[in-house]
Amino acid sequence: MIFKLFLLLLLAPAAVHCLDTVFNDDVLGLIVFKAGLQDPLGKLISWNEEDDTPCNWFGIKCNPKTNRVSEIVLDGFSLSGHIDRGLLRLQFLQILSLANNNFTGSINSALAHLTSLQVLDLSDNSLSGSIPEQLFLQCGSIRVISFARNNLTGQIPQSLASCFSLEILNFSSNHLSGKLPSGLWYLRGIQSLDFSNNLLEGQIPSGIQSLYDLRLVNLQKNRFSGRVPEDIGGCLFLKSIDFSDNILSGGLPESMQMLSSCSYLNLRGNSLMGEVPRWVGELKNLEILDLSANNFSGQVPSSIGNLQLLKKFNVSMNNFTGNLPESMADCKNLLSIDASHNHLNGYLPSNVGELRNLLLLNLSRNHLVGSVPGSIGELKSVYVLDFSDNQLNGSVPVEIGGAVSLKELWLEKNLLTGEIPISIVKCSLLTSLMVSHNNLTGTIPAALANLSNLQNVDLSFNKLTGSLPKELTNLSHLLSFNISHNHLNGELPAGGFFNTISPFSISHNPSLCGAVVNRSCPSVHPKPIVLNPNSSDTNANSPSHKHHHEIILSISSIIAIGAASFILLGVVAVSILNIRARSSQARSAALALSAGEDFNCSPKTNPDYGKLVMFSGDAEFVFGAQALLNKDCELGRGGFGVVYRTALRDGCLVAIKKLTVTSLIKSQEDFESEVKKLGQIRHHNLVALEGYYWTTSLQLLIYEHVQNGSLYKHLHDRTSDDCLSWQQRFKIVLGMAKGLAYLHQNDIIHYNLKSTNVLIDSSGTPKVGDYGLARLLPMLDRCILSSKIQSALGYMAPEFACKTVTITEKCDVYGFGILVLEVVTGKRPVEYMEDDVIVLCDMVRAALDDGTVEQCVDERLRSNFRVEEAVPVMKLGLICASQVPSNRPDMNEVVNILEMIQSPCEAEEGLE
Structure with a gap:
C-alpha cells in the first residue's frame, strides 16, 4: 500500500486529484510522511493506511466540525528522518510540533504552503542549513515559531517581518550569524524573542520600544556590540531581559527605570561601565539582578535596599569600591549575594544576619577590613560563606556554629588570629573548611572528626601547634587535608586518608614525624623494673647472695651486650640495603625519564626541560618523577599506558596516564593540538583532562582524580x-x-x-x-x-x-x-x-x-x-x-x- 501511495504522489496533479476521491488527503499525507521516518519506539504503529480517517491516530487531532487534521504533536518520540513534503497535503493543519526528536536535513521551504499554520515547533532536533527566506512569505496566521537547539546556520530571514500575528519567536542555540533584521520591531504583537546562543553580531537596532507587548527578550551568548538600546524602557511590560555574554559597552540607559514590571535583568559578561544609577532601586519587581563581569565602578547604590523581592544579586568581577550598603538587610528574600572580585574596601555588613533566607554570600577577593561579624551565626540557611582574600582581622567568631546548614567556609588569605572555634562542629554538613594563609594559633580541635562530611580541609600557612588528633582518621570522605607551614608536632595519624596523604600537604612542620614525612618518631621505652633486694629475702646481705647477684648481673650484661650488637648489625645491614635500593631507584628514574624529565627542574639549568601545561592555572608535581615510579601509586594499566595517582603542589590529587606507545605518538605540535582539543571537552559525565607533560621520550596526560x-x-x-x-x-x-x-x-x-x-x-x-x-x-x-x-x-x-x-x-x-x-x-x-x-x-x-x-x-x-x-x-x-x-x-x-x-x-x- 505504501509503495502505491509513493507512486501516486509521483503522478501528475490530475492523477493526484483523482486519488482524493479514494483516499482522504490527510491519510495520504501522513502515511507518506511516516514512510520516510524511523520510529524506534513504535509510537506511530496506529497510523494505518487502510483507515478512512487519521483522527484516532496517536499524536493526531482533528477539527470535530470538518473531521480534518488540525494538530500534529509528536514531541519526544525519538523519530528520525526528514520532514517530508507529505505534510503539505494537510491544508487545515494549525499546529505542527515535532520537538525533541532526531530529525535531520534542512527546513523545507514548502511548509510555507501550510497557510493555516499557527504553531511551528521544530526545536531540539538536528536540523541544519539555513532558514529559507520563502518560509515566511505567507505567515500571516502563525503565532509561534521555535527552531531552538538545532544546527541551523546562515542569517535570520528578513521575511519574518511579514508574520504580523507572531507572538513567540525562538531561534536559540543554533549557529545563526549576521545582524538582527530591523524589521523585527514591526511585529507589534510579539511577546517573546529568544536568539540566545548564536553567532549574531553588530548593534542591537533601535526601535524596540514599538514592541508594546514584549515580555521576554534573550540575546545572551552572541557577539552584539554597541550600547544597550536607549529606547528599551518603552517596552513597559518587559519582565525578562538577558543580554549577557556579549560585547556591549557604555552605561545603563535612563529609559530602563521605566521597566517597573521587570523581574529578571542579566547583563553579565559585557564591557558596560560607569556607576550603577540610583534609579535601579525603582525596579521594584526585580528578583534577579546580575551585573557581573563588567567594568562598573563607584559604590553599590543604597537604593538596592528598596528591592524587596530581590533573590539573586551578583555584581562580582567589576570595579566597585566602598561598602556593601547596610540597606541590603531590607531585601529579606535574598538567597544569593556575590560581590567578589571587586575593590570593596569597607567592612563586612554587621547586620548580615537579618538575611535569614540567604544561601550564598561571596565577598572574596576584595580589600575588606575589620572582623567577621558574629551575626553570620544567624544565617541558618546559608551553605556557602566566602570571605577569602581580603584583609579581615580578629578571630573566627564562635557564633559560626549557628550557621547549621553551612557546607563551605572560605576564610583563607586574611589576617585572622586566635583559635579554630570548637563551635564549628555544630556545622554538621560542612564539606570544605578553608582557612589557610592566616595567623591562627592553638591546636587542631579533635572535635573536627565529628564533621563526617568533610572533604576538603586547608589549614596551611598558619601558626597551629600541638599534635594532629588521631580521631581525624575517621573522616571517610576526605579528599584533601593540608596542614603545611605550621608548627605541628608528634606522629602523623595512621589510617584512612592519612595513609595516602600528599607529603606536600604536611610539609614545613619540623616536629611532625612518621613514614610520610620520612622522619622517624622518637622511641618511648618503658622504665626498667627495679627489684628491692631487701623486700623479702632475709639472707640478702649474705656473701653467697651477693655472689649470686653478681653472677646474674654478669649474665644479664652479656645478654644485653649481645642483643645490642645483633641489633646494631641489623641496622647497618638494612641501611646498606636502603642505600643500594635508593641508588637503584635513582638509576631507574634516570633511565626511564632521561635527562630533562624531572618535573621540578629549572628550564634555565636543563636544556631538555619537559613542558608541563595545565589548562587551568599553574601547577607542579610534588616529588617530580619519583611519584610516578612508586608502585604504590599505581591505579591501573591499559592499552595506552599506566595510570598513577599523584599530587600537585597545591595539594590537589590528579590521575596521570603515562603513555607507553611513544613510538606511535605524533609530533609535539600535533600532539599538543589534539590534547588541547581534548582539554576543552567538559561534561559532568566525562573525566576531565586537566593538562599534559611532554618530552620527546615521555608523554603524560593529567586527568581529574575520580576517587571512588x-x-x-x-x-x-x-x-x-x-x-x-x-x-x-x-x-x-x-x-x-x-x-x-x-x-x-x-x-x-x-x-x-x-x-x-x-x-x-x-x-x-x-x-x-x-x-x-x-x-x-x-x-x-x-x-x-x-x-x-x-x-x-x-x-x-x-x-x-x-x-x-x-x-x-x-x-x-x-x-x-x-x-x-x-x-x-x-x-x-x-x-x-x-x-x-x-x-x-x-x-x-x-x-x-x-x-x-x-x-x-x-x-x-x-x-x-x-x-x-x-x-x-x-x-x-x-x-x-x-x-x-x-x-x-x-x-x-x-x-x-x-x-x-x-x-x-x-x-x-x-x-x-
Missing part, C-alpha cells in the same frame, strides 16, 4: 558488602549515555569503552574516561586498535573484524549496549565456566525470546528493582549491540529513550 573507583570494581568486586541499587545503576547507564552523546557531538569516537574505563565519583555519578586517545596515535591501524585498545573481550563491535567497513560512532554504541547489559545483570561480557563459555549478549537475547528476561537482572538486587525500567533497558542494550551498525541508534536517541523509560519519581530523585 571503576564501574568494574563496583559490579564485580564480590568482597565488598556494597551493591549498586537499581536507582544507582540507572543513573550510571543514563550518565554514560549522556557522556558518549557529548563526545559524538564533538566528533570524538571513544574506541575503548568498557567498565574499567568508567569511573564513579563520590556522588555515584559515572564519568567516562580514556576517550579520544586514538586521535593522538595516527599510526594505529585497525589491527592495533583491535588488539591493544579493544583488549577487553566482548565490547568490540563486529565491524572491527572487517577492513572494508568504516569505523564510526556506532562502534561506541555497540560497546555501550554491552555495558548496559553488564550493569543490569552484574555479569561480565564473557564469562568462562568449568565446561562452557557464556556470552552475555546471547544469554540476555535468549532469555528475552523465552520470556524470562527478568531473571537476568543481578540476583543481588533480588526484587528491589523496577521491572518496568529494567526490561526496557535490557532491550535497549540489545538494540545498541546489534550486529548491523545501521540498526544501532545514535547516542542522542539513546539518551531520549532512557529518559522516557525512567519513572517520574526516579527522575525527580535524580534532580535533587
Whole structure:
C-alpha cells in the first residue's frame, strides 16, 4: 500500500486529484510522511493506511466540525528522518510540533504552503542549513515559531517581518550569524524573542520600544556590540531581559527605570561601565539582578535596599569600591549575594544576619577590613560563606556554629588570629573548611572528626601547634587535608586518608614525624623494673647472695651486650640495603625519564626541560618523577599506558596516564593540538583532562582524580558488602549515555569503552574516561586498535573484524549496549565456566525470546528493582549491540529513550 501511495504522489496533479476521491488527503499525507521516518519506539504503529480517517491516530487531532487534521504533536518520540513534503497535503493543519526528536536535513521551504499554520515547533532536533527566506512569505496566521537547539546556520530571514500575528519567536542555540533584521520591531504583537546562543553580531537596532507587548527578550551568548538600546524602557511590560555574554559597552540607559514590571535583568559578561544609577532601586519587581563581569565602578547604590523581592544579586568581577550598603538587610528574600572580585574596601555588613533566607554570600577577593561579624551565626540557611582574600582581622567568631546548614567556609588569605572555634562542629554538613594563609594559633580541635562530611580541609600557612588528633582518621570522605607551614608536632595519624596523604600537604612542620614525612618518631621505652633486694629475702646481705647477684648481673650484661650488637648489625645491614635500593631507584628514574624529565627542574639549568601545561592555572608535581615510579601509586594499566595517582603542589590529587606507545605518538605540535582539543571537552559525565607533560621520550596526560573507583570494581568486586541499587545503576547507564552523546557531538569516537574505563565519583555519578586517545596515535591501524585498545573481550563491535567497513560512532554504541547489559545483570561480557563459555549478549537475547528476561537482572538486587525500567533497558542494550551498525541508534536517541523509560519519581530523585 505504501509503495502505491509513493507512486501516486509521483503522478501528475490530475492523477493526484483523482486519488482524493479514494483516499482522504490527510491519510495520504501522513502515511507518506511516516514512510520516510524511523520510529524506534513504535509510537506511530496506529497510523494505518487502510483507515478512512487519521483522527484516532496517536499524536493526531482533528477539527470535530470538518473531521480534518488540525494538530500534529509528536514531541519526544525519538523519530528520525526528514520532514517530508507529505505534510503539505494537510491544508487545515494549525499546529505542527515535532520537538525533541532526531530529525535531520534542512527546513523545507514548502511548509510555507501550510497557510493555516499557527504553531511551528521544530526545536531540539538536528536540523541544519539555513532558514529559507520563502518560509515566511505567507505567515500571516502563525503565532509561534521555535527552531531552538538545532544546527541551523546562515542569517535570520528578513521575511519574518511579514508574520504580523507572531507572538513567540525562538531561534536559540543554533549557529545563526549576521545582524538582527530591523524589521523585527514591526511585529507589534510579539511577546517573546529568544536568539540566545548564536553567532549574531553588530548593534542591537533601535526601535524596540514599538514592541508594546514584549515580555521576554534573550540575546545572551552572541557577539552584539554597541550600547544597550536607549529606547528599551518603552517596552513597559518587559519582565525578562538577558543580554549577557556579549560585547556591549557604555552605561545603563535612563529609559530602563521605566521597566517597573521587570523581574529578571542579566547583563553579565559585557564591557558596560560607569556607576550603577540610583534609579535601579525603582525596579521594584526585580528578583534577579546580575551585573557581573563588567567594568562598573563607584559604590553599590543604597537604593538596592528598596528591592524587596530581590533573590539573586551578583555584581562580582567589576570595579566597585566602598561598602556593601547596610540597606541590603531590607531585601529579606535574598538567597544569593556575590560581590567578589571587586575593590570593596569597607567592612563586612554587621547586620548580615537579618538575611535569614540567604544561601550564598561571596565577598572574596576584595580589600575588606575589620572582623567577621558574629551575626553570620544567624544565617541558618546559608551553605556557602566566602570571605577569602581580603584583609579581615580578629578571630573566627564562635557564633559560626549557628550557621547549621553551612557546607563551605572560605576564610583563607586574611589576617585572622586566635583559635579554630570548637563551635564549628555544630556545622554538621560542612564539606570544605578553608582557612589557610592566616595567623591562627592553638591546636587542631579533635572535635573536627565529628564533621563526617568533610572533604576538603586547608589549614596551611598558619601558626597551629600541638599534635594532629588521631580521631581525624575517621573522616571517610576526605579528599584533601593540608596542614603545611605550621608548627605541628608528634606522629602523623595512621589510617584512612592519612595513609595516602600528599607529603606536600604536611610539609614545613619540623616536629611532625612518621613514614610520610620520612622522619622517624622518637622511641618511648618503658622504665626498667627495679627489684628491692631487701623486700623479702632475709639472707640478702649474705656473701653467697651477693655472689649470686653478681653472677646474674654478669649474665644479664652479656645478654644485653649481645642483643645490642645483633641489633646494631641489623641496622647497618638494612641501611646498606636502603642505600643500594635508593641508588637503584635513582638509576631507574634516570633511565626511564632521561635527562630533562624531572618535573621540578629549572628550564634555565636543563636544556631538555619537559613542558608541563595545565589548562587551568599553574601547577607542579610534588616529588617530580619519583611519584610516578612508586608502585604504590599505581591505579591501573591499559592499552595506552599506566595510570598513577599523584599530587600537585597545591595539594590537589590528579590521575596521570603515562603513555607507553611513544613510538606511535605524533609530533609535539600535533600532539599538543589534539590534547588541547581534548582539554576543552567538559561534561559532568566525562573525566576531565586537566593538562599534559611532554618530552620527546615521555608523554603524560593529567586527568581529574575520580576517587571512588571503576564501574568494574563496583559490579564485580564480590568482597565488598556494597551493591549498586537499581536507582544507582540507572543513573550510571543514563550518565554514560549522556557522556558518549557529548563526545559524538564533538566528533570524538571513544574506541575503548568498557567498565574499567568508567569511573564513579563520590556522588555515584559515572564519568567516562580514556576517550579520544586514538586521535593522538595516527599510526594505529585497525589491527592495533583491535588488539591493544579493544583488549577487553566482548565490547568490540563486529565491524572491527572487517577492513572494508568504516569505523564510526556506532562502534561506541555497540560497546555501550554491552555495558548496559553488564550493569543490569552484574555479569561480565564473557564469562568462562568449568565446561562452557557464556556470552552475555546471547544469554540476555535468549532469555528475552523465552520470556524470562527478568531473571537476568543481578540476583543481588533480588526484587528491589523496577521491572518496568529494567526490561526496557535490557532491550535497549540489545538494540545498541546489534550486529548491523545501521540498526544501532545514535547516542542522542539513546539518551531520549532512557529518559522516557525512567519513572517520574526516579527522575525527580535524580534532580535533587
